[in-house]
Amino acid sequence: MKVALDYFAAATHGAGIGRYGREFVRALVREQNCPHLRLLAWGRGTELGAEALGLGGPEVVREPERVNVRLPKRTADWYRSATGRGAESVCGDVQIFHRSAVFEPRLGRAKSKRPLMVQPLLELPPDGSKAEARLRAVLGEMDAVLCGSQAGADEATRRLGVPASKLHAVTTGADHWLRYAQPKTCTELQEAGPPKLLVLGAISQMRQPRAVLAAFEVLVAQGQFPGVTLTFAGHPGDDAGAFQAALSASPFASQVTWIQVPVEADFPELVSSASALVHLSQGELSPITPLEAITFGTAVVASDLPSFREVLASIPGAELLDGGAAGEPSQDPEQLVQAIERAIESAGHPESRSARVQAATGHTWRANAKETLALWHQLAESRA
Numbered sequence: 001m002k003v004a005l006d007y008f009a010a011a012t013h014g015a016g017i018g019r020y021g022r023e024f025v026r027a028l029v030r031e032q033n034c035p036h037l038r039l040l041a042w043g044r045g046t047e048l049g050a051e052a053l054g055l056g057g058p059e060v061v062r063e064p065e066r067v068n069v070r071l072p073k074r075t076a077d078w079y080r081s082a083t084g085r086g087a088e089s090v091c092g093d094v095q096i097f098h099r100s101a102v103f104e105p106r107l108g109r110a111k112s113k114r115p116l117m118v119q120p121l122l123e124l125p126p127d128g129s130k131a132e133a134r135l136r137a138v139l140g141e142m143d144a145v146l147c148g149s150q151a152g153a154d155e156a157t158r159r160l161g162v163p164a165s166k167l168h169a170v171t172t173g174a175d176h177w178l179r180y181a182q183p184k185t186c187t188e189l190q191e192a193g194p195p196k197l198l199v200l201g202a203i204s205q206m207r208q209p210r211a212v213l214a215a216f217e218v219l220v221a222q223g224q225f226p227g228v229t230l231t232f233a234g235h236p237g238d239d240a241g242a243f244q245a246a247l248s249a250s251p252f253a254s255q256v257t258w259i260q261v262p263v264e265a266d267f268p269e270l271v272s273s274a275s276a277l278v279h280l281s282q283g284e285l286s287p288i289t290p291l292e293a294i295t296f297g298t299a300v301v302a303s304d305l306p307s308f309r310e311v312l313a314s315i316p317g318a319e320l321l322d323g324g325a326a327g328e329p330s331q332d333p334e335q336l337v338q339a340i341e342r343a344i345e346s347a348g349h350p351e352s353r354s355a356r357v358q359a360a361t362g363h364t365w366r367a368n369a370k371e372t373l374a375l376w377h378q379l380a381e382s383r384a
Contacts, residue, residue, distance in 0.1 A: 001035040001380055004091035004115070006100040007066075011053065012045035014264040017122060020288075021100045023176050024372065026054035027365035029062055031373065037064035038094060042087050042105045044070055052264070067091070088114050095380045098372075102138055116143045116379045121152070124159055124283040136160045144379055146372065148172035151306035152285025168375055173365030174291035181268035181296070194227030195344045198274035198298075200267075200289055201281075203258075204237030208280045210246050213256065215336040220252045225344055233259040233270060272296040276317075276343035279303070287311040294318065295360040297353035299343035301336070315359045317346030 010021030028034055041047075050056060055064060069090060083089075087105035088097045098118045108114065119142040125131035139145055139162050147153040150169040156162050197216065203209050209232060216230045247253055259266075271277065277293040279302045287307050290300045299317035302308050312318035319339035346352045 001096070001376065002038065002092075002094040003035050003096045003098060003376060004038040004040055004067075004088070004094040005098045006042070006087070006105065007039035008041040008043045008045065008105075009100050011039075011041050011047045012043075014048070014052075014262075017100050017120070019176065020120060020122065022048075022053060023173055023365045024368055025064065027173070027369035028373065029055060029060050029064055030366075031369055032061055033373065034062040035373070035376070037062070038067055038091055039064050040067045040069070040087065040091055042069040042090070083108075088117075091115065095383070096376050098376075099142075102135060107141070116383060117141065118144045118146060118375070118379070120146045121156055122148065122284070122286050122288075124155065124285065126283070127159065132160070136162075139166075142166065144168055144375060146170055146375070147307075148286030148288060149307040149310050151310040155285060155306055170371040170375070171367040172286045172288050172291055172363055173368040174288060174295050174360055174363045175365060177268040177271065177292065178295060180265070181272045194229065195225050195275040195347065196273060197228065197230045197340065197344075198270060198277050199230070199232045200234060200271075200277065200279065200292075202234045202237035203232065203240045203243050205239045206282045207234075207237075207239075209239055209243045211333070211336065212278050212280065213243070213246055213250065215333060215340060216256070217250060217252055218333070218337045219340060220255060224341065227255075228344070229255050229257070231257045231259065231270065231274075233262045233267070235262070236260060271298060274298050275347035276301060276340065278340065281305065284308070290318070291360055291363050294356040295363070297357045299347045299352070299356070301339045301343050311359070311363075316352040316355050317343055317349070318356070319343050 005021065005025065007021060007025065009018040010025060012018065025039065029037065067090065086108035088107055091097055094115050096118060097115045100120065102119065119139060125135060139160060145156065145162055145167050147156060147167060147169050149172065153167040153169045156167055157164050199209065199212055201207050219225065220228060247256060247258065250256065271293055276299040277290070279289050279300065281303050284305055285307050287310065290302050290308055290312055293300050294315065300312060301319045301321065302312065304320040304322055309320060312320060319342055321335050321339050
């Protein structure tokens with residue numbers, strides 16, 4: 001079996017869909033039954049280093065073929081308009097084209113001439129938005145849609161009307177940072193000094209950074225955790241201006257750090273040394289960020305999304321709460337404060353830390369690769 005993968009984001013972007021594609025392929029090329037892989041990078045961008053990609057080394061069973069098309073998006077659009085052919089046309093003779101981003105690169109117009117199309121789906125756009133309508137149309141053209149949780153797959157069926165027969169839940173891998181920071185050091189890191197709170201992701205309205213900051217201010221004012229600190233690690237998003245203003249006016253700004261240009265190599269220590277991760281969000285169909293935290297035994301405060309609940313519901317020190325509407329304060333600010341308090345307290349309990357690490361044990365990229373590979377074979381056999 002020959003499979004082409006959209007590898008542009010994986011090769012050029014550290015987080016999000018880039019990390020998904022990179023870690024998935026990294027695990028796949030180490031499997032004994034890895035098929036012939038053709039990695040397509042259509043676009044211009046600075047490629048991450050060889051160590052980050054992990055496509056070489058003695059553990060690699062089958063090295064993939066790289067296909068780089070260094071053309072800007074407008075050229076790809078012209079090519080499609082002139083020929084009716086899209087990104088899949090440069091993949092060669094393959095049975096399956098495993099996509100990455102949802103809307104780019106664009107596909108050709110003749111669906112009958114395409115390979116089988118597989119689309120990972122990590123999150124949903126706002127309910128009723130134009131992006132949602134566009135996403136519904138794109139997913140309708142796919143032969144299979146992957147979600148990183150069963151709850152996420154169910155949500156995609158409910159919101160987008162994707163037939164359940166097309167949706168497939170696969171294990172979300174979260175062991176990538178363990179290559180650089182070992183769990184055995186987490187207890188020492190988390191118990192060193194005052195509690196540390198961490199927020200990952202862009203400073204955007206959907207993540208409610210001002211609500212987290214307001215809760216932190218209440219926490220500090222109460223004096224229960226002397227010296228507690230809060231770190232935001234994320235690029236400026238659509239809430240950056242309002243957040244910066246709130247941070248500048250905060251009486252506890254000296255205890256808050258905003259890393260506006262996060263460095264991927266710093267994340268293992270950031271997450272493993274944190275007492276608790278605070279992750280308010282919307283629309284995520286994969287529990288990847290909470291899993292990245294509990295892999296190290298770090299406590300978690302997260303929005304009560306179905307995909308998060310599927311993994312976190314019974315784990316000590318994993319607090320789920322209603323985060324309110326995007327851009328608005330939490331519907332119950334006191335609930336957020338209390339959840340953070342409980343998470344910090346749980347961070348100091350070795351049994352709770354061990355339970356969190358154990359809960360993340362099965363969430364590996366190898367499991368993700370094996371399950372996706374099984375799906376590829378299932379799809380190829382159904383067409384044959």
